[in-house]
Amino acid sequence: MLIKTAEIICVGTELLMGQTLNTNSQFLAKEMVSLGIASYHQVVVGDNHERLAEQIKESASRADLIILTGGLGPTTDDITMGVAADVAGKELVFDEESFKNITEYFRKMCRNMPKNNRKQAMLPEGCTILKNNNGTAPGAMFEYSCPTDEDPDRVVHFVLLPGPPSEMSLMFTEQVRPLLEKMSDTKFVTKFVHLFGIGESDAADRISDLIDNQTNPTIAPYAMTGECYFRITQRIEKGEEEKDLITPIIDTMRERFGQCIYEVGDRPLKQVAYDLLLEKGKTVCFAESCTAGMVSSEFVDIPGASQVFMGSVVTYGNKVKSNLLGVSTDVLDNLGAVSRECAQEMAEGARKLLGTDIAVSITGIAGPTGESAAKPVGLVYLAISDENGTEVKEVHLSGNRMRVRRVAVLHAFNMIRMRLS
Amino acid sequence: MLIKTAEIICVGTELLMGQTLNTNSQFLAKEMVSLGIASYHQVVVGDNHERLAEQIKESASRADLIILTGGLGPTTDDITMGVAADVAGKELVFDEESFKNITEYFRKMCRNMPKNNRKQAMLPEGCTILKNNNGTAPGAMFEYSCPTDEDPDRVVHFVLLPGPPSEMSLMFTEQVRPLLEKMSDTKFVTKFVHLFGIGESDAADRISDLIDNQTNPTIAPYAMTGECYFRITQRIEKGEEEKDLITPIIDTMRERFGQCIYEVGDRPLKQVAYDLLLEKGKTVCFAESCTAGMVSSEFVDIPGASQVFMGSVVTYGNKVKSNLLGVSTDVLDNLGAVSRECAQEMAEGARKLLGTDIAVSITGIAGPTGESAAKPVGLVYLAISDENGTEVKEVHLSGNRMRVRRVAVLHAFNMIRMRLS
Numbered sequence: 001m002l003i004k005t006a007e008i009i010c011v012g013t014e015l016l017m018g019q020t021l022n023t024n025s026q027f028l029a030k031e032m033v034s035l036g037i038a039s040y041h042q043v044v045v046g047d048n049h050e051r052l053a054e055q056i057k058e059s060a061s062r063a064d065l066i067i068l069t070g071g072l073g074p075t076t077d078d079i080t081m082g083v084a085a086d087v088a089g090k091e092l093v094f095d096e097e098s099f100k101n102i103t104e105y106f107r108k109m110c111r112n113m114p115k116n117n118r119k120q121a122m123l124p125e126g127c128t129i130l131k132n133n134n135g136t137a138p139g140a141m142f143e144y145s146c147p148t149d150e151d152p153d154r155v156v157h158f159v160l161l162p163g164p165p166s167e168m169s170l171m172f173t174e175q176v177r178p179l180l181e182k183m184s185d186t187k188f189v190t191k192f193v194h195l196f197g198i199g200e201s202d203a204a205d206r207i208s209d210l211i212d213n214q215t216n217p218t219i220a221p222y223a224m225t226g227e228c229y230f231r232i233t234q235r236i237e238k239g240e241e242e243k244d245l246i247t248p249i250i251d252t253m254r255e256r257f258g259q260c261i262y263e264v265g266d267r268p269l270k271q272v273a274y275d276l277l278l279e280k281g282k283t284v285c286f287a288e289s290c291t292a293g294m295v296s297s298e299f300v301d302i303p304g305a306s307q308v309f310m311g312s313v314v315t316y317g318n319k320v321k322s323n324l325l326g327v328s329t330d331v332l333d334n335l336g337a338v339s340r341e342c343a344q345e346m347a348e349g350a351r352k353l354l355g356t357d358i359a360v361s362i363t364g365i366a367g368p369t370g371e372s373a374a375k376p377v378g379l380v381y382l383a384i385s386d387e388n389g390t391e392v393k394e395v396h397l398s399g400n401r402m403r404v405r406r407v408a409v410l411h412a413f414n415m416i417r418m419r420l421s
Numbered sequence: 422m423l424i425k426t427a428e429i430i431c432v433g434t435e436l437l438m439g440q441t442l443n444t445n446s447q448f449l450a451k452e453m454v455s456l457g458i459a460s461y462h463q464v465v466v467g468d469n470h471e472r473l474a475e476q477i478k479e480s481a482s483r484a485d486l487i488i489l490t491g492g493l494g495p496t497t498d499d500i501t502m503g504v505a506a507d508v509a510g511k512e513l514v515f516d517e518e519s520f521k522n523i524t525e526y527f528r529k530m531c532r533n534m535p536k537n538n539r540k541q542a543m544l545p546e547g548c549t550i551l552k553n554n555n556g557t558a559p560g561a562m563f564e565y566s567c568p569t570d571e572d573p574d575r576v577v578h579f580v581l582l583p584g585p586p587s588e589m590s591l592m593f594t595e596q597v598r599p600l601l602e603k604m605s606d607t608k609f610v611t612k613f614v615h616l617f618g619i620g621e622s623d624a625a626d627r628i629s630d631l632i633d634n635q636t637n638p639t640i641a642p643y644a645m646t647g648e649c650y651f652r653i654t655q656r657i658e659k660g661e662e663e664k665d666l667i668t669p670i671i672d673t674m675r676e677r678f679g680q681c682i683y684e685v686g687d688r689p690l691k692q693v694a695y696d697l698l699l700e701k702g703k704t705v706c707f708a709e710s711c712t713a714g715m716v717s718s719e720f721v722d723i724p725g726a727s728q729v730f731m732g733s734v735v736t737y738g739n740k741v742k743s744n745l746l747g748v749s750t751d752v753l754d755n756l757g758a759v760s761r762e763c764a765q766e767m768a769e770g771a772r773k774l775l776g777t778d779i780a781v782s783i784t785g786i787a788g789p790t791g792e793s794a795a796k797p798v799g800l801v802y803l804a805i806s807d808e809n810g811t812e813v814k815e816v817h818l819s820g821n822r823m824r825v826r827r828v829a830v831l832h833a834f835n836m837i838r839m840r841l842s
Contacts, residue, residue, distance in 0.1 A: 014643055016460050018450030019652070022443055025465070029439030041470055044446070044463035051461055074622040075642060076632075108799065110817045114622045134820055138535050164644070166824060222440060288734075291713025296735045301712035303789055303822065311741035313734055314707075314717045320732035320775060354741060366664035368724060384458065 003157065003183045006037045006065040009055060011080045012163055013046045015070070024069045031172065036186040036235070037065065047077045056087045060146050060156040065180070070163030074117040074138035081140065084158050085124040086316060088144035090372040092122040096137045119347050130160075130175045135167040141176065157183075164264070187236045191246050193228050193253055194263040196414050200228040206256050210249060217245050226270070226397075226407035230277050262417060270299055273416040277308040280420055282357040284384075286412065287325055287350035288338060289363040290380065291405050295412045310356050325349030325403065338363050340392045343381035351385045358386045358419070360412050364397075366404045380408045384415045391419070424578065424604045426488040427458045430476060432501050432651035433584060434467045437492075442588050445490045452593065457607040457656075458486065468498045477508045481567050481577040486601070491584030493558035495537040502561065506545040509565035513543040519550060519559045524559050531547035551581075557589040562597065578604075606659040612667050614651045614674055615684040617835050621649040627677050631670060638666050646728050648690070649816075683838055691720055694837040698729040701841055703778040703807075707733040707833065708746055709770035710758060711801065712826050716833045729776050736767065746770030757796070759784050761813045764802035772806045779807045779840070781833050785818075787825045800808045801829045805836045812840070 008028045010081045014020040029120045041062065045055045051070075059066050071080030084091050097324040099121035106113040120137050123129055130139030139161045145155045159176055161168045196201055204211060204221040207230075211219050230253070234245050250264055262272050277284055286295045296312040299305055313324050318337055321327040327337075327345040335341050343361050351359035364380025371377045378397040383390055393415065397407045429449045435441040447498050453460045462483065466476045473492075480487050492501030506513055520542035529617045541558045544550055560582045567577045580597055582589045606717030616624055621644035625632060632640050635792075638655040641792040651674065655666045661675045673686055698705055717733040720726055734745050737826045741759055742748040748758075748766040756762050764782050772780035785801030799818040804811055816832055818825045 009497065012651075013641060015446075016450055016463065018447045018452075018453050019643065021447045022463075025436075026439045026442045029437060031439075033438050038719045041476075043463035044444075046461055048461070051553055055462070057728065073644070074626050077641065086626070105819060108797070108817065111620065111623075114620075114626045116622055116626065165644070170821075174708075197422035220440075224756075244715045259766075288714070292726075292730075293709070293720065293733060294737065296714035297712065297718050297826075300711075300737065300826075305713075309713075310738040311745070312714060312737075314714060314732045316717075316727060316733075317731040318722070323776075324732070324774070326712055353745070355744075372528065381557065402722070405718075 002038055002098065002185050003064045003180060005063040006032050006039045006067060007059040007063040008032075008042045009066060009068045010042075010044045010163075011047060011052060011068060011071040012044070013045045013077075013272060016046045024161075024163070024168055026069055027165065027169055028069070028172070031177065031404050034188060034190055034233075035177070035180055036184050037180070039063075045185045047071055047079055049079055049083055052079065052083045053087055054158060054197065056084060060087070060144060061148075063156070065157045065159065066144075067159045069161045069163065072120065072139065072160065074114065074119050074136070074163045077114075078119075081123065081160060084160055085142075088158060090124040090142065093125045095121050095123045095129060095138075098123060098131075100233040101131060101138070102136045106137040107353065123151050129178070130171050132162060132167055132171060133174070134170050135162060135164060137167070139171050139175075141179065155170070157408045173359065185238045187238070188233050189236065190231060190233045191250065191264060192231055192266065193250060193261060194227065194229045194265075194267075194269070195257055195260045196227045196262050196269060196410065198228065198260045200256065203228050203230070203257070203260075207253060207332075210252065217249060219249065226410045227401060259418070262414070266331060267418065269410055269413045271302060272301070273413040273420075274302050274305065274308060274421040276417060277358075282420070283308055283310055284416065285310050285350050285354040285356040287346040287359060288314050289316060289321070289361075290345070290360045290366040291408050291412070292316055295360070295362060295409050298409055299413075310354050313350055313353065321346065326354060338365050338375055338379060338381060340381055341393065343383040343392050344385075344390050347383035347385035347390055358384065358416065360384050360415055362408050362412050364404065364408055366401045366408075368401060378404050380404070380411070382408070382415055384419050386419065391415075393407055423606050424458055424485045424601060425607070426484040427453050427460045427488060428480040428484040429453075429460065430465045430480060430487060431463075431584075432468060432473060432489060432492040433465070434498075436465045437467050445584070445589055448586065448590055449488055449490070449593070451659055452598065454609060454611065455711070456598070456601055457605050457609045458561070458601070459712065460484075469729060470500055470501055470504055473500065473504045474508055477505060477579075481508070481565060482569075484577070486578045486580065488580045488582065490582045490589050490840075493541065493581065493583045494559065495535065495540050495557070497539075501747060502544065502581060505581055509563060509579060511545040511547070511563065514546050514825045516542050516544045516550060519544060519552075522559070523557045527551075547599075551592050553583060553588055553592060554595070555591050556583060556585060558583040558588070560592050560596075562600065567706065570622055572775045586649075608657045609654055610657065610667065611652060611654045612671065612685060613686075613687065614653065614671060614683045615648065615680060615686075615690070616650060616678055617648045617683050617690060617831065619649065619678065619681045620644075622650070624649050624678070624681075629782075631673065638670060640670065646824060647831045658808050680839070690831055690834045690838065692723060694834040694841075695720070695723050695726065695729060697838060697841040698779070703841070704729055704731055705779045705781065705837065706731050706771050706775040706777040706781040707782060708735060708767040709733060709735050710742070710767070710782075711787045712783045712829050712833070713737055714828055714829050716781070716783060719830055720834075734774065735769055746774065759786050759796055759800060759802060761815065764804040764813050765806075765811050768804035768806035768811055779805065779837065781805050781836055783829050783833050785825065785829055787822045789822060789831075800826050801825070801832070803829070803832050803836055805840050807840065812836075 127140040127142035345363035367377035548563035767782035788798035
């Protein structure tokens with residue numbers, strides 16, 4: 001059966017009480033869009049048998065696919081699996097292999113498995129079991145016969161996923177998405193064009209002629225912290241000729257945005273920087289002040305980072321800047337730690353101390369305190385140093401402490417990109 | 422009329438498509454909790470007249486208060502005000518003062534007001550107008566007569582707020598909340614008990630007698646990455662004596678969980694560590710391998726971190742471990758970088774290099790590569806060094822690279838807590 005519409009139901013009193021921010025709905029909503037599945041409602045409901053059952057039935061009367069997240073835990077208030085099975089008229093049966101996986105999970109952690117975790121291996125009879133590669137609760141996919149007057153054979157698909165986002169997203173991407181792709185009659189081809197150094201509305205303005213006249217492909221701008229990107233999606237109906245309508249649009253974007261485009265594809269900025277370092281055989285280190293380890297930590301998210309990344313120094317106090325990196329007291333006393341000169345000496349000192357080909361330094365005022373008339377919150381200096389010399393960049397970032405630090409991190413990666421490409 | 426239950430309806434196709442993260446629901450949910458208003462459903466619906474009207478009617482059949490956010494903008498797809506007024510059987514009428522406010526808003530921003538912004542001054546007859554002090558769209562509060570068999574005089578309250586979080590939250594806090602406080606007869610008192618070093622289901626097991634017998638207060642366990650917490654909520658009806666029923670439960674928890682409880686309140690683990698350092702007048706630095714700056718970066722999220730935090734070294738490569746921290750080649754060659762001895766020498770070396778009272782080191786295998794039979798993914802050694810000596814801890818963490826690193830960060834903060842408390 002083809003799936004055209006979906007509803008996302010997130011289960012959990014912690015969502016109803018606002019203790020947890022609901023990021024699962026957004027993740028799944030984006031996935032539905034890219035699968036070409038329409039979604040007209042998202043719902044949050046608590047761990048209450050009657051209300052949950054009622055909501056599942058109502059959603060099933062409206063949509064072909066119901067995705068439920070949360071409430072698969074081991075405790076008695078985790079009822080989603082039981083309620084959904086109940087609505088679909090299925091018994092929960094013990095699954096030996098899931099139980100083995102849960103046991104194994106605890107063994108790896110050198111922890112005793114509490115008795116109640118056995119409950120997580122109770123799954124609806126005949127369901128497709130979704131293995132949890134990042135936690136204990138397995139998920140499940142099964143069908144619910146939900147006839148209507150027009151369609152007496154109508155079947156609704158239930159997908160049950162765990163609540164923790166890291167478990168849910170992995171399970172969906174690896175196991176559910178491939179199944180759903182086979183159940184749609186429209187194919188969507190999507191490409192992303194990532195930009196750095198230009199705001200979303202400015203970027204959209206520059207290609208407003210393309211955006212205003214879009215039909216197929218569709219072009220949508222998105223803003224992320226400190227960067228933006230365009231999604232270009234071409235719709236191909238089954239049986240239709242597969243002509244590439246996306247490349248001409250990307251070509252126009254390249255003409256208009258030039259070096260602001262850092263990626264056509266999926267690579268984040270740090271991966272682009274990493275790939276360039278690897279390609280050129282260069283090693284790197286960072287000297288971080290206001291970012292305080294965030295650049296290094298994010299860079300190491302890339303598996304294999306050790307091939308190019310040696311280490312870093314977080315020089316938060318001024319004494320550490322001079323003792324470890326040799327920043328002159330003259331600079332610190334007269335120009336301050338947030339200055340062009342300090343950034344330069346930090347980068348040069350780090351390159352020497354850690355013995356890398358390239359060093360990038362970051363020093364700035366992240367706020368909320370520490371600003372002055374001459375040095376407002378958001379003022380950040382970055383420097384990149386290599387055998388050819390040192391280059392310093394001054395940027396002015398907006399937003400709170402966290403945003404200033406996040407965007408400064410991106411600038412650090414972008415400096416590597418610009419230097420090596 | 423008293424308000425006991427509420428539903429939050431967020432309106433917007435951008436939410437259904439996942440372009441925008443729904444933070445409004447969380448904000449309003451928390452507000453409802455603190456007002457003692459129960460909420461059993463949250464809904465997201467698009468800018469579609471029929472579906473929105475149907476949702477409002479359904480929600481109104483279940484709850485005393487319906488809060489709608491979004492869809493108050495000037496364009497034709499902003500329909501929330503019209504649809505809600507329609508459901509309540511009210512006409513939209515032009516409000517002179519709201520129009521003046523909108524005009525004034527544009528004047529202040531030195532921008533011309535587009536013609537279609539006049540639409541935002543069309544408000545339901547007889548409503549309480551909510552002024553927008555942070556944007557153009559005014560909100561509104563009005564009643565909807567919604568009789569049931571049991572209550573022929575039943576009235577439901579509608580509150581309509583703009584979608585942008587900065588406008589919505591300000592309008593709610595300044596204008597809606599004071600009105601709602603007068604309309605509730607129940608007060609809720611909530612306390613949180615945070616634990617580290619014990620899993621959610623294990624923790625729930627240990628107080629299953631309390632959880633199974635709960636009526637008032639209610640006790641609920643929650644899992645977060647690497648830690649868990651209990652929410653204890655006591656319900657106090659108006660006129661009832663305010664007897665503290667929560668403290669006896671916390672006392673029992675303290676007996677059963679001992680040092681696993683790191684906080685009764687709102688402070689995250691890193692804040693507890695920071696407060697202890699500040700209280701004892703100690704400075705700290707970190708030597709990070711697998712976490713690669715994440716401990717330092719998270720610690721610096723705390724404003725005022727510079728009072729106790731001097732800096733850190735990220736020693737990702739072995740050469741950096743020996744050159745900067747003096748880890749002996751003997752240890753690195755024979756025992757490896759992920760060993761008890763390496764952690765110890767890293768902490769001691771960092772304390773010396775950075776001249777702090779305390780140093781914490783972290784070295785481990787975050788995966789996905791680098792494991793061996795003797796050293797599986799998730800094996801992490803941490804050491805804490807101060808004037809009294811150095812202590813090493815071995816932990817086994819589960820999950821992917823990101824989770825292993827995140828939980829290792831928590832262990833680093835916990836080592837500080839344990840050492841100083």
